[in-house]
Amino acid sequence: MRRTALAALILLSSFFQLSCQRKSELPVLFTVPAETLTDDSGRARSLSEFHQNAAVYAFIFTRCAGVCPTMMEAMKALASKVPADSSVRYVLISVDPVHDTPEVLRAYRQKHGVGDRWVFLTGTRELISKLSIEGFKLAAPKDGGGPNEPIVHSTKFVLVDRAGQIRAYYDSFDAEQIELLRENLVALAGE
Numbered sequence: 620m621r622r623t624a625l626a627a628l629i630l631l632s633s634f635f636q637l638s639c640q641r642k643s644e645l646p647v648l649f650t651v652p653a654e655t656l657t658d659d660s661g662r663a664r665s666l667s668e669f670h671q672n673a674a675v676y677a678f679i680f681t682r683c684a685g686v687c688p689t690m691m692e693a694m695k696a697l698a699s700k701v702p703a704d705s706s707v708r709y710v711l712i713s714v715d716p717v718h719d720t721p722e723v724l725r726a727y728r729q730k731h732g733v734g735d736r737w738v739f740l741t742g743t744r745e746l747i748s749k750l751s752i753e754g755f756k757l758a759a760p761k762d763g764g765g766p767n768e769p770i771v772h773s774t775k776f777v778l779v780d781r782a783g784q785i786r787a788y789y790d791s792f793d794a795e796q797i798e799l800l801r802e803n804l805v806a807l808a809g810e
Contacts, residue, residue, distance in 0.1 A: 645778075645780075645787055645803060645807075646786070647780075647786065648756075648784070648785045648786060648787070649754075649756060649784070649785045650784050651676075652666065652750065652753070652754040653666055653667040654666055654742070654746060654749075654750055654754065655742075656740040656742040656746070657721055657741050657742060658724075658738060658739060658740055659724035659725040659728055659739040659740075664738070664740060666710075669708050670779075671781060672708045672781060673705075673707050673708075673779065673780055673807035674709070674778075674779045675697065675708075675709050675710070675778060675779070676710045676712065676776070676777040676779060677711050677712070677777070678712050678713075678751055678755075678757065678772045678773055679711050679712075679713065679714070679772075680714050680772075681713065681718070682718055682719075683715075686774050686791075689791070690774060690776075690791045693776075693791045693792070694709055694711075694776070694791070695731065696797070697804075698736070701804060701808075705805060705808040706781070706808045706809075707736060708736055708737075708738060709733070709736060709737045709738070710737075710738045711737070711738070711740070712747060713740065714747055714751070716743060716744055717744070719741050720741065721741065724739040725739075727739065751772070751773065755773075755785065757772075757773035757775060758772065759772075774792065775789060775790065776788070776790075776797075778804060778807070780807045780810070781808075781810060786803070
């Protein structure tokens with residue numbers, strides 16, 4: 620009986636150490652600035668509102684026929700594998716604020732059939748560019764791509780913890796990285 624209890628205690632202790640080690644592997648890289656953008660309902664939203672949840676951020680635009688549809692499908696596939704009761708948000712920021720008005724973002728949300736854990740945001744071109752470069756440390760949205768991608772932007776997914784700290788970046792086109800993102804997202808949501 621003692622041996623069984625001791626073995627169970629050792630096993631439990633090992634599991635606890637491994638789970639703690641996994642979470643601590645993610646460094647704190649940067650803090651998401653508390654900028655205020657406009658959501659798809661026209662409401663002003665500070666990015667700090669999302670700090671009570673783990674979140675995945677991405678920069679996209681609705682009329683993109685290049686990388687954005689693939690990014691959107693990857694994010695939806697990710698979301699489908701995260702438990703519905705997890706404290707998680709999916710935050711998409713448009714790099715085409717002139718076109719992507721709240722009404723356009725709302726139609727995009729409906730087209731993709733995503734729920735209330737998803738947030739679509741827009742703002743001024745200057746603010747989005749500043750946010751991308753200075754806040755998220757990503758490439759600046761820039762005009763001049765091809766016809767399918769008239770605005771060049773980062774295709775990275777950004778993992779943010781419940782304290783609003785950027786913890787990691789993931790290639791949105793790499794299935795292994797998306798799986799690692801899912802694992803880390805669930806772990807951060809549970810912290």
